[in-house]
Amino acid sequence: MSDHLAGRAFLGVKKLVKNDQLVMSLFALLVGFAAAAGAVAFREAIHLFQKGFLGFSGELVVSGVALIPDWRLVLAPTLGGLIVGILAKWVMPGGRPQGVAHVIEASALRAGRMSVRQGLGAATISAISIGSGASVGREGPAVHLGAALASYVGRLLNFSRSQSRTLLGCGVAAAVAASFNAPIAGVFFALEVVIGHYALSAFAPIVIASVCGTIVSRMYFGDFPAFVVPSHQITSFWEFPAFALLGIVCAFAAIALMWIAGQVEKGSVVLGDRIPRWVHPALAGIVVGVVALWYPEILGVGYEAMDTALNGVYGFEMLVTLCVLKIAMTALCVGAGFGGGVFSPSLFIGAMVGGAFGWLSRIPFPDLHSGSGAYTLIGMGAVSGAVLGAPISTILIIFELTGDYRLTIGVMIGVVTASVLTRVLYGHSFFADQLKRRGLELQAGHDVAALRSLRVHDLTRDDHVTVSQDANCDVIRDNLRHAPQNELFVVDEKDRLVGTITLADLGDVAFDKSQDPDHSARDLARRNPPVLAMGDDLQRAIRMFTKVDEGLLAVVDSTESMKLIACLHERDVMRAYNQALINQRAEEHGETL
Helix, strand or coil: CCHHHHHHHHHHHHHHHCCHHHHHHHHHHHHHHHHHHHHHHHHHHHHHHHHHHHCCCCCCHHHHHCCCCHHHHHHHHHHHHHHHHHHHHHHCHHHCCCCHHHHHHHHHHCCCCCCHHHHHHHHHHHHHHHHCCCCCECHHHHHHHHHHHHHHHHHHCCCCHHHHHHHHHHHHHHHHHHHHCCHHHHHHHHHHHHHCCCCHHHHHHHHHHHHHHHHHHHHHHCCCCCCCCCCCCCCCHHHHHHHHHHHHHHHHHHHHHHHHHHHHHHHHHHHCCCCCHHHHHHHHHHHHHHHHCCCHHHCCCCHHHHHHHHCCCCCHHHHHHHHHHHHHHHHHHHHHCCCCECHHHHHHHHHHHHHHHHHHHCCCCHHHCCCHHHHHHHHHHHHHHHHHCCHHHHHHHHHHHHCCCCCHHHHHHHHHHHHHHHHHHCCCCHHHHHHHHCCCCHHHCHHHHHHHCCEHHHCCECCCEEEECCCCHHHHHHHHCCCHHHEEEEECCCCEEEEEEEHHHHHHHHCCHHHHHHCCHHHHCEECCCEEECCCEHHHHHHHHHHHCCCEEEEECCCCCCEEEEEEEHHHHHHHHHHHHHHHHHHHCCCCC
């Protein structure tokens, strides 16, 4: 369907229904089914690649690995990493896979616009990564694919910024719901992590999409929780301090994962000068394969190992070992460039931390102990909540993954403790950390996101006055009288900015014409003036205006060429910023779509 036909279809539906909310609900149905179908196809692609690399498919990776030769176990992630590196180099911008962080960026800065081609490419790369045994998760790529499909629909229908962001949230919610069989968690993850508010204008369509995602998932995979765990309930309220202490331990495990992953990524950038970046996933794959010879539990998403931990089969030493290895292998795979998410690995790490903590806490007060499985469950929520930076969603996901509501209070205590401590000691989340390394700090607030979504080139004017660098004092005085903010821009013969002149810069020359023969614009100009590039965002513009305390700034094509294009008035920036905040508040209160 062409963009023109899609736009006409949208207008036709809008005229027929005559209600924007109902229109969004109808398209939320479409996006919900599309994103869920994408999540199902992604799961099947993982199984297909797993069959090719490891010789078997399914969740029981540990059991399957026991039946294949050692050489194949080492070769699978190595070859998978090589294929991933080559595909990423030729398909993905920057040569690295994309994930949830890019969805957050698209929502905050790109009006919900994403590339469906890159979404399909990222899903393929992630499916190969997980299928070959890389220590990464499958939920993040499913979310990215669902968001890309939703963005494609919004672009075809020429949706507004608010509508596109809501549709993006629909794709995210449906993908989460289909991945986890968790419709409530899908809704709150989309609102908490991607949209950033809970207005009815976004809430209703996202709920519809999440329900659609759940229906598709249950029709295809069946209706059962991801983990089957023994029934637990809190033995004594005296355990609450233990749950909080477990949250503290989980916070440090989450920080370790995020910090090590960041260091590996930075090291990969530095190493890229010596070894091509596309080779790095293969090198990481060799390490993963060798470690898996002794500890195959670290391969892939690790659901089988988590089930084993929830049922209290592992001993203390095994739990600690798997925790340390999973942190190292996940950080290595993610940092080196394998595709995949971090939710499943964070659940795995939390399960091992919680199981080990539960094993120790049973020693001093055996009669007040709820069982190692209970602590394992709380640990899963605490680590994943801290890593994702989404405590509400994580609590709901853990509840829906297990179907066990008896430990809800314990999970809440662990998740909140870990999330708060992680934010204080390290930062907001793994996704925020990824964005920060790319120069984007979206967690500073929605007002900052509004600034970053606006560009200098949208607000420039051409009412500036220029003079040649050879201009004499009479020309300078005459032009200053007509220049906005009483500021002249001095340019050379190629229209490159040389400097600026204000009345204050003239000094005595402003009134003493006897000095005119000794001066030209080149002599009087203030060199290296503050400038903005056409592609800069308004956050940088406001910082620059505050720093130099001027009402007018030159806008150049780029800081390298310094070719003068236009000027930017501080009052225009503040007016645009104020309007962006008004629009944002209206959207959050459901007044606009």
